[in-house]
Amino acid sequence: xxxxxxxxxxxxxxxxxxxxxxxxxxxxxxxxxxxxxxxxxxxxxxxxxxxxxxxxxxxxxxxxxxxxxxxxxxxxxxxxxxxxxxxxxxxxxxxxxxxxxxxxxxxxxxxxxxxxxxxxxxxxxxxxxxxxxxxxxxxxxxxxxxxxxxxxxxxxxxxxxxxxxxxxxxxxxxxxxxxxxxxxxxxxxxxxxxxxxxxxxxxxxxxxxxxxxxxxxxxxxxxxxxxxxxxxxxxxxxxxxxxxxxxxxxxxxxxxxxxxxxxxxxxxxxxxxxxxxxxxxxxxxxxxxxxxxxxxxxxxxxxxx
Numbered sequence: 256x257x258x259x260x261x262x263x264x265x266x267x268x269x270x271x272x273x274x275x276x277x278x279x280x281x282x283x284x285x286x287x288x289x290x291x292x293x294x295x296x297x298x299x300x301x302x303x304x305x306x307x308x309x310x311x312x313x314x315x316x317x318x319x320x321x322x323x324x325x326x327x328x329x330x331x332x333x334x335x336x337x338x339x340x341x342x343x344x345x346x347x348x349x350x351x352x353x354x355x356x357x358x359x360x361x362x363x364x365x366x367x368x369x370x371x372x373x374x375x376x377x378x379x380x381x382x383x384x385x386x387x388x389x390x391x392x393x394x395x396x397x398x399x400x401x402x403x404x405x406x407x408x409x410x411x412x413x414x415x416x417x418x419x420x421x422x423x424x425x426x427x428x429x430x431x432x433x434x435x436x437x438x439x440x441x442x443x444x445x446x447x448x449x450x451x452x453x454x455x456x457x458x459x460x461x462x463x464x465x466x467x468x469x470x471x472x473x474x475x476x477x478x479x480x481x482x483x484x485x486x487x488x489x490x491x492x493x494x495x496x497x498x499x500x501x502x503x504x505x506x507x508x509x510x511x512x513x514x515x516x517x518x519x520x521x522x523x524x525x526x527x528x529x530x531x532x533x534x535x536x537x538x539x540x541x542x543x544x545x546x547x548x549x550x551x552x553x554x555x556x557x558x559x560x
Contacts, residue, residue: 257326257327260325260326260327260328260329260330261325261329261330261331261332261333261336262325262330262332263324263325263330263331263332263333263336263558264290264322264324264325264326264330264331264361264362265290265331265358265359265361265362265363266287266288266324266331266336266338266361267285267286267287267348267354267357267358267361268285268286268287268336269283269284269285269286270282270283270284270286270345271335273341274341277341277342278342279342280341280342280345280347284347285347285348286345286346286347286348287345287346287348287357287360287361287512287516288338288341288344288345288346288361288512289305289344289346289360289361289362289365289505289506289507289508289509289511289512290322290324290361290362290365290366290505290507291305291306291308291321291322291323291365291504291505291506291507291508292321292323292324292338292339292340292343292344292507292508293305293306293308293310293321293340293343293344293507293508294308294310294339294340294343295340295342295343295344295508296343297309297310297312297315297316297320298314298315298316299315299316299317299320299321300315300321300343300508304316305321305506305507305508305511306319306320306321306322306503306504306505306506306507307319307320307321307504308320308321310323319504321504321507322504322505323339324336332536332539332558333536333560334536334560342509343508343509344507344508344509344512345509346509346512346513346516348516349516349517349520351520352516352519352520353527354557355527355530355557356519356525356526356527357516357519358526358527358530358555358557359389359393359526359527359529359555360512360515360516360519360526361507361512362505363389363390363393363526363529363555364393364396364515364519364524364526365505365506365507365511365512365515366390366393366477366503366504366505366506367389367390367391367392367393367394367395367396367397367454367477368393368394368396368397368400368515369397369477369503369505369506370384370390370394370397370398370452370454370475370477370503371394371397371398371400371401371403371450371452371475372397372401372503373473373475373501373502373503374398374450374451374452374473374474374475374501375450375473376397376398376401376402376403376449376450377401377402377449378401378402378404379402379403379404380398380401380402380403380404380448380449380450381403381404381405381406381407381443381446381448381449381450382398382403382405382406382407382448382449382450382451382452383406383407383408383409383439383448383450383451383452383464383467384398384406384407384408384409384419384424384452384454385408385409385435385451385452385453385454385455385460385463385464386409386410386453386454386455386460386478387408387409387410387412387415387416387418387419387424387454388415388454388455388554389529389554389555390454390477391408391410391419391452391454391455391477392415392418392419392422392529392554393422393526393529394452394454394477395408395419395422395423395424396422396423396524396526398423398450398452399422399423400423400518400523400524403450405425405426405442406423406424406425406426407424407425407426407427407428407439407442407448408424408426408427408428409427409428409429409430409435409439409460409463410427410428410429410430411429411430411431411432414552415554416429418528418529418554421528422524422528426442435463435467436463436466436467439467440467443467443469446469447467447468447469447470447472448467448468448469448472449469449472449473450472450473450474450475451464451465451467451468451472451473451474451475452464452475452476452477453474453475453476453477453478454477454478455478456478456479456480456481457478457480458482458484458485460478461474461476461478461480461484462485462487462490464476465486465487465490465491465498466487466490468490468498470492470496470497470498471496471497471498472498472499473498473499473500473501474498474499474500474501475501475503476500476501476502476503477502477503486500529554529555530554530555530556530557531551531552531553531554531555531556532545532551532553532555532556532557533556533557533558533559534556534557534558534559535558535559535560536558536559536560539558542556542558
């Protein structure tokens with residue numbers, strides 16, 4: 256992240272002005288853009304790997320290259336934002352949907368759902384999601400949409416575990432009250448889960464996911480790790496247990512946004528439940544202080560100019 260940039264990557268707004276080459280949109284139209292903004296023409300983008308879009312790379316691939324808002328260009332926590340490659344990224348908001356109903360689509364919903372998608376959750380699967388922050392909650396909802404038969408979630412915050420049940424979880428495990436690995440193995444009668452989704456980014460949650468994964472299962476990692484990560488030998492079965500580990504960065508692009516908007520419009524998932532607090536842009540320091548200290552049951556904060 257370049258110092259001095261405006262941050263923010265979850266925009267919902269109205270088109271104020273169109274670039275001279277942009278077609279198919281109108282000024283005054285309500286739209287969203289994904290947190291990931293591929294250029295639509297790189298090799299990675301054309302291959303569907305929008306998050307790894309090599310916008311400026313001769314070979315067309317760059318790790319996290321699609322993450323531009325607040326990382327390589329100014330982000331969205333402002334009165335106005337310039338959306339790059341607009342025709343590859345802007346998705347019109349269906350009539351009748353409020354800003355808060357679609358606010359999670361650009362990042363939290365896209366990222367959380369991708370945990371279930373990358374993990375290839377199938378009808379009848381048993382799934383565990385470690386951590387029930389906003390992304391973990393959306394991973395829970397995504398696993399339910401994909402047909403999981405049993406969804407176990409692990410957290411310790413009562414409000415988040417209650418919200419997890421509303422988002423589709425069947426069982427909650429408080430890791431401060433019981434050993435999550437023992438609890439999950441008991442709930443699965445010693446078999447383990449088909450898919451384990453890691454939504455926090457710590458050694459403990461990553462290792463716990465491996466320990467509860469059945470042979471041939473998939474660990475779908477959404478967490479952002481800030482320290483070296485160790486793969487323990489025994490739960491990894493020395494590399495011989497056919498266990499898969501896959502990482503995912505928030506999928507973006509207008510087609511991804513269109514699909515997520517369709518799910519919201521259908522009423523199958525209500526991510527507006529995650530918006531617990533609202534502030535104006537000139538109250539942004541107060542909003543960040545609230546979120547940083549996790550006060551008052553905060554999940555997601557909506558900022559309006």
